[in-house]
Amino acid sequence: MAFFSKLKERLFKSSSKLEEGLEAIVADAPDAKPETAADTVPEPAPGEVPQPPSETPAATPAELPHMPDEVPAAPAETPMEPPQELPGQAPSSAASLAEKPGLLGRIFGRGESSAPRRVLDDAMIESLEEVLIQADMGVETALRVTANLAEGRMGRKLSVAEIKGLLAGEIARIMEPVARPLPLYAKKPQVVLVVGVNGSGKTTTIGKLASQFRAAGKKVVIAAGDTFRAAAVEQLQVWGARAGVPVMTAPEGSDPASLAFDAMDRAEREGADLLLIDTAGRLQNRQDLMEELAKIVRVIRKKDASAPHNTLLVLDATTGQNALSQVDTFRKLADVSGLVMTKLDGTAKGGVLVALADRFGLPIHAIGVGEQIDDLAPFDPQDFACALVGMDG
Incomplete structure (x- = not known):
């Protein structure tokens, strides 16, 4: 709940833009005007048979039919030991929101009957598409969302x-299938390679993950593989000292692949659960740096053919639609297995995360909304959806 409040507050740039756009859409309707309760026809709940108009008084809330409880989805099978969730992970489900439209229609039909309304028609759908595209949701995703919204409601x-x-x-x-915490399997050490472009927040994300897993009782080792930036190594050392996690370093300009190999050897000797390997910030158009990343993967596979067990791509939300091209490139070069989105507090276009989920379907392990240790949390699709559109959770 605390993180949701922070997420909603810091996604205000996105939600306020969406809200302004939606208010303008409704206000622009030629027939937009407050309605009375008698004019409002509430949407029936799922499975409810619409009743003809009646002259009897409306039912009180206590007389409304009982809504059936949700049936939780069966857990997905994994080829290895069931993963453990990030500390603080709470169960989430889009099912409740998926069922909300009918219930919301009934509630708003009574409680907000004085609110301006607009008929859902083709012109309104086009306006909604434009608002979502401006929120960086992308054309294809915006079209899909509005088409689903309009179904049965025109x-x-x-x-x-x-x-x-x-x-x-x-x-x-859309987000529910990709919301998965970073898994920890029985394999020790579990090698997690962290990649991304310059300034995406890789170093800070590694520090936060190390601190959180250490607090959950896991033994963690960090390898400062960005051997070209002394500042990155120093930053990791600060996080390591704060979390009580050892940080392996090498002289500036050293071969990062060699450091990664040595770090795997140490993690094995010390019985570590998790080895987090930082890499230099790489621009996807710098072929030499990309080749170096491929070398790191080749070298650590000499030690363990199944490594890296996770390859996290850290993305900066402020880059907008460019994040899609980064995912496309890094998937080809590093076999990306999951995403972490940072800096959601610095963008008015948080919808890019929806576009990423819709297009690639990669697991979103965590999102970040600031620089503090508790500003990185497992991704909750329901909380994110509510925060993005400015709803209370």
Whole structure:
């Protein structure tokens, strides 16, 4: 709950932009005006048979039919020992948001009957698409979200609050399959290679992950593989001292592949659960640096053919749609297995995370909204969807 409050507060740039756009869409309707409760036809709940109009008084909340409890989805099978979740991970589900539109329709039909509404038509759909594209959701994803939102609802009058609830449900549905904490398997040490372009937040993310796993009782070793930047090594050493985690370093300009090999040897000797290997910030158009990254992978596989067991790509949310090209490039070069999105507090276009989930389907292990240790948390699709559109969780 604390992280959700922080996420909502720091995603305000994105949510306020979306909210402004939605309010403008409804306000621009030629027939936009407050409605009375008598004018509002609430949307039936899933499975509920619509009833004809009646002259009897409306049912009180206590008389509404009982809504069935959700049935949790069966857990996905994994080829190895079930992964452990990041510390503080809470169960999440898009199912509740997916079911909310009907319930929201009934609630808002009574509680917000005075809110301005607009008929959902083709013009409104186009306006919604534009708002989502401006939030960096991308054209394809924006089209998919609005098409799903419109299904079965064309011709209905919707308020801003109802649209926000429907959008949150569609966003959560896209994000739910990719929301997975960083897994820890029985294999020791588990080697996690962390890659990304310059300034994406790799070093800080490694420090936060190391601290969190150490606090959860795991033995962690860090390898400062960015041997070209003394500042990156010093930053990792600060995080290592703070978390009580050893940080292996090498002289500036040393071969990072050699350091990674030595770090694997140490992690094995000391019985570490997790080895986090930092790498130099790499621009995807710098072929020499990319070849060096491939060398690191080749060398550590001489020690363990199954390593790296995870390759995390750290992305900066402020780069917008460029994040998609980074994922595409790093997947080919480093067999990326999961994503961490940082700096969501610094962008007005948080929708890029939705586009990434929709296009690539890679696990999103964590998101960051600041520089403090608790500003990195496991990704919760429902919390993210609500924060993005400006809803309370």
